[in-house]
Amino acid sequence: GAVVSQHPSWVICKSGTSVKIECRSLDFQATTMFWYRQFPKQSLMLMATSNEGSKATYEQGVEKDKFLINHASLTLSTLTVTSAHPEDSSFYICSARDRRQGNSPLHFGNGTRLTVT
Amino acid sequence: AQSVTQLGSHVSVSEGALVLLRCNYSSSVPPYLFWYVQYPNQGLQLLLKYTTGATLVKGINGFEAEFKKSETSFHLTKPSAHMSDAAEYFCAVSDGNDYKLSFGAGTTVTVRA
Numbered sequence: 001g002a003v004v005s006q007h008p009s010w011v012i013c014k015s016g017t018s019v020k021i022e023c024r025s026l027d028f029q030a031t032t033m034f035w036y037r038q039f040p041k042q043s044l045m046l047m048a049t050s051n052e053g054s055k056a057t058y059e060q061g062v063e064k065d066k067f068l069i070n071h072a073s074l075t076l077s078t079l080t081v082t083s084a085h086p087e088d089s090s091f092y093i094c095s096a097r098d099r100r101q102g103n104s105p106l107h108f109g110n111g112t113r114l115t116v117t
Numbered sequence: 118a119q120s121v122t123q124l125g126s127h128v129s130v131s132e133g134a135l136v137l138l139r140c141n142y143s144s145s146v147p148p149y150l151f152w153y154v155q156y157p158n159q160g161l162q163l164l165l166k167y168t169t170g171a172t173l174v175k176g177i178n179g180f181e182a183e184f185k186k187s188e189t190s191f192h193l194t195k196p197s198a199h200m201s202d203a204a205e206y207f208c209a210v211s212d213g214n215d216y217k218l219s220f221g222a223g224t225t226v227t228v229r230a
Contacts, residue, residue, distance in 0.1 A: 006160070034217065043207060043220045044161075093160050097216055105151065106216060108160035 003027060004096050006109030013084055013116055021079045021112045023094030029074035030096035034106070035067075038091040050077040074099070084116045119144040119210040123221035131229045136195040138224050140182075140208035143189065149213040150191040152182055155205045155223075164206075167191065168213065178202070203228045 003026040013019050023033055031052045036044040048069050049057040056069035066088075068080040077096075081088055091113050095106040124139040142148055149168050153161040165176025172184040178201075182193045191208060205225050209218040 004160075009158075032216070041223075041225075043222045044218075046217060046219075049217065091158075095161075095218075105163050105166055106218065108153075108162070110160040111158065113158060 004094065004107045004109040006094055006112055008112060009110060010113040011115070013114070015085055015116055016083055018080055018082045019084055019114060021081075021092055021094075021114075023077045023079070023096065023109055025075045025096045025098075025107070028096075028098040028100065028107075030077075031074060031099045033071060033077040033094055033096040035069065035077075035079050036093045036095070038093060038111075040091075044093060047079075081114065084114070086116045089114055089116045119148060119212060119219045121208050121210050121219055121221035123206075123208050123224050125224055126222060127225045127227070129227045129229060130198045132200055133197050136180075136193075136198045136202060136226065138193040138206050138208075138226070140191045140193065140221060141189050142191060142208075142210045144210055144212065146212045149211045150182075150184060151209040151211075151218065152176065152180070152191075152193045153207045153209060154178075155207065161207065164193070198226075198228050200228050200230065202226055 005024045007022045033050040035047045038044045047062045050069045050071040052071045058064045071077040093111040095108045120143045122141045151166045152164040165174045167174045167184045175181045180195045207223050208221040211218050
């Protein structure tokens with residue numbers, strides 16, 4: 001079945017540094033990918049919609065300059081957390097949909113646990 | 118706009134007992150409805166989905182859900198709980214056009230031996 005790979009699965013970084021998270025669709029092409037953030041014991045909150053070849057669409061309240069999204073190809077979207085601070089520590093999850101299948105469900109990556117010290 | 122309410126943040130069942138997770142939705146258009154399961158430190162796995170057609174949807178691992186438009190509900194059930202069913206369960210809704218999902222707050226299921 002369709003697989004979405006997220007890398008890294010966990011990362012620890014120092015405050016003020018930037019971290020890049022990759023989301024790859026391994027056996028399908030995805031014109032659209034979604035980035036979510038999940039705090040402990042809470043639901044997933046949509047951060048942004050990543051569109052191949054164009055700018056990402058951010059949800060209200062999400063700082064686009066802090067969470068940079070690049071969707072350079074049909075199989076790869078990246079989320080860069082710039083100048084990370086401890087409050088950015090969270091579980092980040094991406095999802096993607098196979099563009100060939102009109103009603104296909106979203107496929108989720110296994111998430112990236114970010115800890116900012 | 119769409120939204121989802123999951124009643125009960127935590128459900129505890131005995132092994133072999135019925136699992137019932139409640140989900141009510143709000144949508145201005147015919148909804149697409151989903152149930153996902155999440156194990157610790159992992160992403161989400163689709164259990165089942167409703168788009169159109171038959172209102173009783175069967176999913177993986179013995180789960181099923183019934184879409185009831187009159188009640189705006191999409192409750193998830195499993196006749197007999199297994200220890201491996203212990204996880205976090207999320208109900209989600211989308212309008213189908215852009216596949217942006219709105220998730221409920223989640224329900225944690227624990228299974229007692």
